[in-house]
Amino acid sequence: xxxxxxxxxxxxxxxxxxxxxxxxxxxxxxxxxxxxxxxxxxxxxxxxxxxxxxxxxxxxxxxxxxxxxxxxxxxxxxxxxxxxxxxxxxxxxxxxxxxxxxxxxxxxxxxxxxxxxxxxxxxxxxxxxxxxxxxxxxxxxxxxxxxxxxxxxxxxxxxxxxxxxxxxxxxxxxxxxxxxxxxxxxxxxxxxxxxxxxxxxxxxxxxxxxxxxxxxxxxxxxxxxxxxxxxxxxxxxxxxxxxxxxxxxxxxxxxxxxxxxxxxxxxxxxxxxxxxxxxxxxxxxxxxxxxxxxxxxxxxxxxxxxxxxxxxxxxxxxxxxxxxxxxxxxxxxxxxxxxxxxxxxxxxxxxxxxxxxxxxxxxxxxxxxxxxxxxxxxxxxxxxxxxxxxxxxxxxxxxxxxxxxxxxxxxxx
Numbered sequence: 001x002x003x004x005x006x007x008x009x010x011x012x013x014x015x016x017x018x019x020x021x022x023x024x025x026x027x028x029x030x031x032x033x034x035x036x037x038x039x040x041x042x043x044x045x046x047x048x049x050x051x052x053x054x055x056x057x058x059x060x061x062x063x064x065x066x067x068x069x070x071x072x073x074x075x076x077x078x079x080x081x082x083x084x085x086x087x088x089x090x091x092x093x094x095x096x097x098x099x100x101x102x103x104x105x106x107x108x109x110x111x112x113x114x115x116x117x118x119x120x121x122x123x124x125x126x127x128x129x130x131x132x133x134x135x136x137x138x139x140x141x142x143x144x145x146x147x148x149x150x151x152x153x154x155x156x157x158x159x160x161x162x163x164x165x166x167x168x169x170x171x172x173x174x175x176x177x178x179x180x181x182x183x184x185x186x187x188x189x190x191x192x193x194x195x196x197x198x199x200x201x202x203x204x205x206x207x208x209x210x211x212x213x214x215x216x217x218x219x220x221x222x223x224x225x226x227x228x229x230x231x232x233x234x235x236x237x238x239x240x241x242x243x244x245x246x247x248x249x250x251x252x253x254x255x256x257x258x259x260x261x262x263x264x265x266x267x268x269x270x271x272x273x274x275x276x277x278x279x280x281x282x283x284x285x286x287x288x289x290x291x292x293x294x295x296x297x298x299x300x301x302x303x304x305x306x307x308x309x310x311x312x313x314x315x316x317x318x319x320x321x322x323x324x325x326x327x328x329x330x331x332x333x334x335x336x337x338x339x340x341x342x343x344x345x346x347x348x349x350x351x352x353x354x355x356x357x358x359x360x361x362x363x364x365x366x367x368x369x370x371x372x373x374x375x376x377x378x379x380x381x382x383x384x385x386x387x388x389x390x391x392x393x394x395x396x397x398x399x400x401x402x403x404x405x406x407x408x409x410x411x412x413x
Contacts, residue, residue, distance in 0.1 A: 015038050
C-alpha cells in the first residue's frame with residue numbers, strides 16, 4: 001500500500017462532495033448542472049449504502065413538523081427511560097450529548113415548534129419543485145408514486161393537535177385535512193382492521209419512492225451526462241486547508257484536493273469538521289426498517305401510525321415498514337431484539353399489511369438530527385460548506401438542500 005506521505009494527489013476538480021447518500025448526490029446534481037467539475041467520495045462501496053439505503057421511503061413534503069414542541073415535555077419520561085416503546089435513550093456523560101439535549105429542550109415550546117416546522121416546510125417545498133424538475137428531464141425508475149398519506153391518531157387529543165398544525169401550514173399551500181375514522185377507512189380500506197383509530201390527517205399530494213434505487217439512477221445520470229466522477233471506498237480521515245486548496249486524505253492513503261468542498265457525510269460530519277474547530281450540533285437517532293412482500297390487505301396510501309411511531313410505505317410489489325428512535329445510539333448495526341420489536345409493533349398496527357413471515361431485508365441507520373429538526377446548510381468559509389443534519393427527512397429534503405447548498409457555495413442561483 002502506498003504510504004500517506006507518498007500518495008499522489010488527485011486534482012482537477014472544482015468541487016469535492018464528501019458523502020454519496022441522497023443529499024450528496026442531489027448536491028452533485030445541483031453543482032454539475034451549473035458547470036462544476038465534481039468528484040464524489042464516499043467510504044462505502046457504492047451510493048446510498050448508509051442512512052439513505054432503506055429509510056421509510058416517504059417523501060413527506062407536507063409533514064415537516066419539528067420534533068420538539070410543547071408536547072415534548074409530556075413525552076420526556078418515555079423518551080428518557082422507555083425501553084420497550086418507540087423511543088429509547090442511551091445516556092452519556094458526554095458534553096456533546098448534554099449540550100444537544102439542552103438545546104433540544106430549548107426548542108420545546110410553541111414558538112420553536114412553529115418556527116422550525118415552517119423553516120423545514122419551506123425547504124420541503126423547494127425540494128418537491130427540484131425533484132419534479134429532475135424527473136421531467138431524467139425519468140429515473142424508483143417506484144415513485146403520488147400515493148397520498150394518512151397520519152393515524154389514537155386519541156381525540158392527538159387529532160386536535162394535528163388540527164392546529166394543519167392550520168399553521170394551510171397559508172403556505174399545504175393540502176391536508178382532518179378525517180374521522182370512517183373516512184380514513186374509505187380512503188384506505190386496509191385500515192378496517194385498526195379499531196384503535198380515532199381520526200387521521202390526510203395529505204393527498206404526498207409521495208413515495210425507493211431512495212436506494214433513486215440514488216443509483218441519479219449517479220448514472222451524473223456520470224453519463226455530466227461527467228461526475230465517484231471515488232468509493234474512500235474513508236476520509238482528514239480534511240485540511242493547504243495553499244488555497246482543500247486536501248482530503250483517506251485512511252488507505254489516497255489523497256484528493258480541490259478549491260471547494262461540500263460536506264454531506266451525515267452523522268460522520270461532526271467528527272470530520274471537529275479538527276477544524278467547527279462544532280456541529282448533531283445527534284444520532286438510530287432507526288430501523290424492514291422490507292417484505294405485500295400482505296393480504298396491504299395499504300396503497302402511505303401510513304404513519306403515530307401511536308407506535310411507524311410508517312408503512314408500498315414500493316412496487318413490496319412494503320417498507322420503518323420506525324423506532326434510539327437517541328444517542330451511534331452503532332449502525334441492527335440489534336435483533338429491537339428489530340423483532342419493530343416487526344411485532346407492525347403486526348399489531350396493520351396485521352395484514354405485509355407478509356411478516358417472509359421478510360426480504362432489514363436495516364438500521366443513524367439519522368443525524370439537529371436540536372431544531374432542520375438541516376445545517378452553511379458556508380463555513382474558504383470554499384468549505386456543509387449540508388448536514390436532515391434527521392428523519394433526508395430523503396424528503398435532499399433535492400432542495402442540494403440546490404440551497406450549491407447556490408450558497410457558488411453564489412449562482
